Amino acid sequence: MIGVFDSGIGGLTVLKALALAFPEENFLYLGDTARLPYGSKSPQTIRLYSEQIMNFLLQHQVVAIVIACNSASSQVREDSYHSIPVYNVILPGAKAALKLSSSKVIGVLGTRATVQSGSYEKTLKSLDPNCEVFSQSCPLFVPLAEEGWIDDPVTNLIAFRYCQSLIAQQVDTVVLGCTHYPLLKSSLQKVFGSHVALVDSGEALVDILTQDFASGKLKKSSQKQRHIDILVTDFSAHFTHLAGQIMLPLVADSYAVTDLK
Amino acid sequence: MIGVFDSGIGGLTVLKALALAFPEENFLYLGDTARLPYGSKSPQTIRLYSEQIMNFLLQHQVVAIVIACNSASSQVREDSYHSIPVYNVILPGAKAALKLSSSKVIGVLGTRATVQSGSYEKTLKSLDPNCEVFSQSCPLFVPLAEEGWIDDPVTNLIAFRYCQSLIAQQVDTVVLGCTHYPLLKSSLQKVFGSHVALVDSGEALVDILTQDFASGKLKKSSQKQRHIDILVTDFSAHFTHLAGQIMLPLVADSYAVTDLK
Numbered sequence: 001m002i003g004v005f006d007s008g009i010g011g012l013t014v015l016k017a018l019a020l021a022f023p024e025e026n027f028l029y030l031g032d033t034a035r036l037p038y039g040s041k042s043p044q045t046i047r048l049y050s051e052q053i054m055n056f057l058l059q060h061q062v063v064a065i066v067i068a069c070n071s072a073s074s075q076v077r078e079d080s081y082h083s084i085p086v087y088n089v090i091l092p093g094a095k096a097a098l099k100l101s102s103s104k105v106i107g108v109l110g111t112r113a114t115v116q117s118g119s120y121e122k123t124l125k126s127l128d129p130n131c132e133v134f135s136q137s138c139p140l141f142v143p144l145a146e147e148g149w150i151d152d153p154v155t156n157l158i159a160f161r162y163c164q165s166l167i168a169q170q171v172d173t174v175v176l177g178c179t180h181y182p183l184l185k186s187s188l189q190k191v192f193g194s195h196v197a198l199v200d201s202g203e204a205l206v207d208i209l210t211q212d213f214a215s216g217k218l219k220k221s222s223q224k225q226r227h228i229d230i231l232v233t234d235f236s237a238h239f240t241h242l243a244g245q246i247m248l249p250l251v252a253d254s255y256a257v258t259d260l261k
Numbered sequence: 262m263i264g265v266f267d268s269g270i271g272g273l274t275v276l277k278a279l280a281l282a283f284p285e286e287n288f289l290y291l292g293d294t295a296r297l298p299y300g301s302k303s304p305q306t307i308r309l310y311s312e313q314i315m316n317f318l319l320q321h322q323v324v325a326i327v328i329a330c331n332s333a334s335s336q337v338r339e340d341s342y343h344s345i346p347v348y349n350v351i352l353p354g355a356k357a358a359l360k361l362s363s364s365k366v367i368g369v370l371g372t373r374a375t376v377q378s379g380s381y382e383k384t385l386k387s388l389d390p391n392c393e394v395f396s397q398s399c400p401l402f403v404p405l406a407e408e409g410w411i412d413d414p415v416t417n418l419i420a421f422r423y424c425q426s427l428i429a430q431q432v433d434t435v436v437l438g439c440t441h442y443p444l445l446k447s448s449l450q451k452v453f454g455s456h457v458a459l460v461d462s463g464e465a466l467v468d469i470l471t472q473d474f475a476s477g478k479l480k481k482s483s484q485k486q487r488h489i490d491i492l493v494t495d496f497s498a499h500f501t502h503l504a505g506q507i508m509l510p511l512v513a514d515s516y517a518v519t520d521l522k
Binding site: 033034035036040041042045112139140142143144146147154157158161234235236238239 | 294295296297301302303306373400401403404405407408415418419422495496497499500
C-alpha cells in the first residue's frame with residue numbers, strides 16, 4: 001500500500017494520477033482537512049504536522065509515502081523516513097520542467113509558503129545552474145478550486161492577474177507548484193497560451209515511480225481488487241462531494257475521518 | 262483586560278471597533294492562525310478549538326471573552342464560561358439587523374460553516390418570528406480580504422456573484438456574518454446599493470458592551486496607558502503586516518506567537 005498525503009483535497013490530483021498509472025496498487029490517502037491550508041503556515045508547523053501524518057501512515061504499513069502537498073514537500077526533503085521511501089512533489093516537478101523547457105526560463109506558481117521557501121528555485125538551479133526561475137504566489141487559487149469555479153470567467157481573470165508577471169518574463173514552462181492547481185489547468189492554459197508547457201506534479205510523480213518500480217527500489221504488489229481508501233481529519237460534506245468529482249473516473253472504496261492517533 | 266479571539270485576523274475588525282469605543286480598556290487578542298480557517302471545519306472541531314482558546318484566555322485573567330469569529334460563535338452559545346461573561350457575534354448582529362430593517366427581509370453572508378449552522382436564521386427568528394432570512398455562503402471573501410484586494414474589480418465581481426441571490430430577494434439589511442467581511446464593505450455596499458444597510462459585528466458588539474458597562478455587568482477599568490496585545494498561534498510576516506493595516510489608526514503594543522499552553 002502506498003500512502004499519499006496532503007493538507008486537504010488538492011493531493012487527490014496526485015492520487016488520481018498514481019492510481020490510474022498503477023492499477024494494481026492499494027492507496028491510502030490522508031487529507032488533513034482539520035488543519036488546512038498548510039500554505040499560510042510557518043515552516044515549523046508544516047514540518048510538525050507532516051511528521052505526525054507520516055507516523056500515522058507508517059502505522060498503517062505503507063511501503064512508500066508520497067507527499068502530495070507542495071507546502072509540506074518544501075519542509076520534508078528527505079528521501080526516506082524510518083527506512084520507507086518518501087517522494088515529494090518538488091524534485092519530480094523540477095525535473096519535468098527542465099525536460100520540457102527549451103528556453104530554460106521557467107515559471108513557478110505556488111502558495112505563499114511554497115514560493116517563500118524557494119524550494120523550486122533551489123532545486124531547479126541545482127539541476128541546471130543556467131536556468132532562470134520566476135515565481136508567483138497565488139493565494140486565491142486553492143479557494144477557487146475548492147469552490148469548484150473551474151473554467152470560470154472569475155477564475156480566468158484572477159489567473160490572468162497572478163500570471164502576468166510570468167508572461168512578461170516569457171517563461172516557456174510553468175510548474176503548477178500546488179496540487180490543487182491542476183484543477184484550474186484549463187484557465188491557466190488559456191492565460192499562458194498553448195505554447196507554454198504546464199507541469200502537473202501528479203504526472204511528474206508517475207514518471208519517477210515508474211522508474212523506481214522498474215529498478216526494484218519499489219516492490220510491485222498485484223491486487224486483483226485494489227483498494228483506494230481516503231481518510232480526512234475533519235468531515236465536510238462539501239469536501240467529500242468535491243473529492244468524488246476530482247477522483248472521477250475512479251471511485252474511492254471508502255471515505256472516513258481519523259484523528260491521526 | 263478583555264480577551265478577544267478569532268481563527269485569524271478577521272476578528273481584528275471587532276478588536277478595533279471595541280478598542281476605539283473603550284479607550285481605557287486593555288485588550289488581549291488571540292488569532293489561531295496555525296489552525297485557520299475555522300469556516301470549513303466541523304462543529305466538533307470548532308468547539309474544541311474554541312474551548313482551548315477560552316481556557317488560555319482565562320489563564321491570562323481576562324474579565325470578559327469576546328468571540329470575534331462567526332464560525333466559533335455558532336458553536337459557543339453560552340453567556341458565560343467559568344463565570345466569565347462571553348460575548349459572541351451572532352446575537353448582537355441579529356439585534357442590530359432587526360433594529361435597522363424596515364421590511365424585515367434580512368440577508369446573511371457568512372462562511373460555509375456559519376451558514377450551515379443556521380445560527381443567524383435561528384437567532385433572528387427567535388427575536389422576531391415574522392422576519393424572513395436569506396443566507397449565502399461566500400468562501401472566497403476571506404482569502405480576498407487576506408490578499409488585500411480591497412475595493413478591487415475582481416472583488417466586486419465575486420461580491421456580485423455571491424450577493425445576487427440576496428438582491429433578488431430584496432433584502433433591506435444584510436448581516437456581514439464573518440468578521441473579515443467588514444474589510445470588503447465598500448465592494449458590498451456598491452453591489453447592494455446604498456439603500457441596503459450592512460451590519461458590522463464589531464459595531465453591534467460595541468452597543469452591547471456599552472450597555473453592560475452601564476448596567477455594571479462589566480466593570481470598567483481605567484488605564485491611563487492601556488495595552489493592546491496581539492497573540493497568534495503561528496507567525497507569518499504577511500499576517501502581521503495585514504494586522505497592522507487593519508488596526509490603523511490604532512497601533513498594537515505587541516505581537517507575539519503562543520502555542521496556547
